[in-house]
Amino acid sequence: MSELARNAGYGRNKKLKAALLQHRAGTLEGLSERLFGLLFSGLVYPQIWEDPAVDIEAMELSAGHRIVTIGSGGCNMLAYLSRAPEAIDVVDLNPHHIALNRLKLAAFRHLPSHADVTRFLAGNHATNNREAYSMFIEPMLDVQTRDYWNGRDAFGRRRVDVFTRNIYRAGLLGRFILLGHIVARLHGLDPREFVEARSLREQRQFFETRIAPLFDRPLIRWMTSRKASLFGLGIPPQQFDELASLSEDNSLAPVLKRRLEKLTCHFPLKDNYFAWQAFARRYPEKQEGMPPDYLRADHYAAIRANAGRVRVHHASFTELLAAKPAASVDRFVLLDAQDWMNENQINALWSEISRTASQGAIVIFRTAAEKSILDGKLSPALLDLWTYERERSVALGMRDRSAIYGGFHIYRKRA
Known part of the structure; x- marks a missing residue:
């Protein structure tokens, strides 16, 4: 094994x-x-829920940069390759995410064309993906990744067969979205109807008349006051407690309502594949809207050419950085991992970030709440090494199409 x-x-x-x-x-x-x-501990995020376009702009990402990022579903790592960085180190503590990142990279490197990559990764119920995997991808995988995808899931099916269905309906997040659809239907709303909106005005009307009233229903307020009910969003207990403190009845209903308002009303549906996953449980067809950034045709050649520059590690961020030389990393992508951390863990992480950061290095991360997680937790000696770009963070956070985070944060290493 x-x-x-x-x-x-x-x-x-x-x-x-x-x-x-x-x-x-x-x-x-x-x-x-x-x-x-x-x-x-299982597959959580078949798709990453941080907006790569915001990441790339925040990092001022360009050719030659050396990046360390958390992997999650692998979408953003692939999008970064469109800017031809020198190297990307991907870390994740979840072995399912490790296997998924390696498989997505192999698909870009070894499938014959952009159409083949799209068919394999877009979740379009393509049964011939089984043959594509056997012919082009499987022979090129490392032993560990091949054993994983040829292994069996809880129902006795080969794991790789999820790509003959719709992988984005799998995993903890996929099941959570399904549960949300079931609860909405119990209250008379079919969320799939949202993708029939043809303008921002119609999107706003759908939210205000159909979605917003659900958050006053007793069942939904009860569910959103239970920590375990929101684990499917990847909200750990620490994040829940901080967010619930903003509500009088210890419910996340008001917070989730505001986040859904942003998801549904702030971006045209044709440009927001996150909204398609939330409401239609799929990506838009070509005539309906834009695919995820890493599946765009204009990014394909660069991603394919640069896919060999990525290394995927089953390790923590701090662990990987500890093995790197000083001043060897230009860009750091922490996602929301610090929301899980205690003060000692945050200081250990930033000690290694500060040691390995090159001159002018940039760190980006997200938080469930609005304020930066570093306030009051990171030691003044470490914090003084960095400049917090507060106004730029707020401006770019407002443009994050995934809409599920309270804060987006950019820190730049001082000269």
Whole structure:
């Protein structure tokens, strides 16, 4: 059995447990953390839910940059390749994400054309993806990744066969979106009707008349006041507590309502594939709107040419940086990982970031709440090494099409 397969379960994944567990098992907080860890040990994000266009602009990404990023679903890492960076190190504690990132890279490197890549990765229920995998991808995979995708899921199916269905309906997030659709239908709303809107005005009308009233329903307010009910969004207990503190009844209903208002009303539907995944549970067809950035035809040649510049590691961010030379990284992408961390973990991470950061290096990350996670947690000595670009962070955060985060943050290394 390969290392990826051995570490796929939460009980055996020591790195994931070390990152998640901050309370004893006998406490309510500890039980909540362990339940989240159990759910998070499988495939969570078949698609990453951070906007790569915002990332690329925030990082001022261009040829020659050296990047370290968290992998998640792999979409953003691939989008970064369109700017021809010198190297990308991808880290993730979830072995399912490691296997997915490696497979997506192999698809770009070895499938014959852009149309083949799109058919394989777009979730279009293409049954011939099985043959494409066997002919072009499987022979080129490393042993661990090949063993993972040829292995069996909980229903006895080969894992790779998810690409003959719709992988974006799989994973913890895919199941959470399905649950959201079921709850909405119980209240008389079919979320798929949203993609019939033809203008921002119609999108706004749909939200205000059909979606917004749901958040006053007792069942939804009860569900959104339970930590476990939102684990499917990847919201760990620490994030839930901070967000719930903003509500009088300890419910995330008001927060989620505001985030959905942004998702549905602030961007034209044809330009926002995140909204298509949330409401239609698929990507738009060519005549309906734009695909994810990494599947755009105008990015294909650059991504294919640069895919060999990526290395994928089953490691934590801090662990990988500790093995790197000083001043060897230009761009750091932390996603929302710091929302999970305690003060010691954040300081250990930023100690390594500061050591390995080149002159003018940029760090970007997101937070569930609006304020930066570093406030009051990062030591003044480390914080003084960086400039927080507050106004630019707010401006770019407003343009994040995924709309699920409260804050987007940019830090630049001082000269």
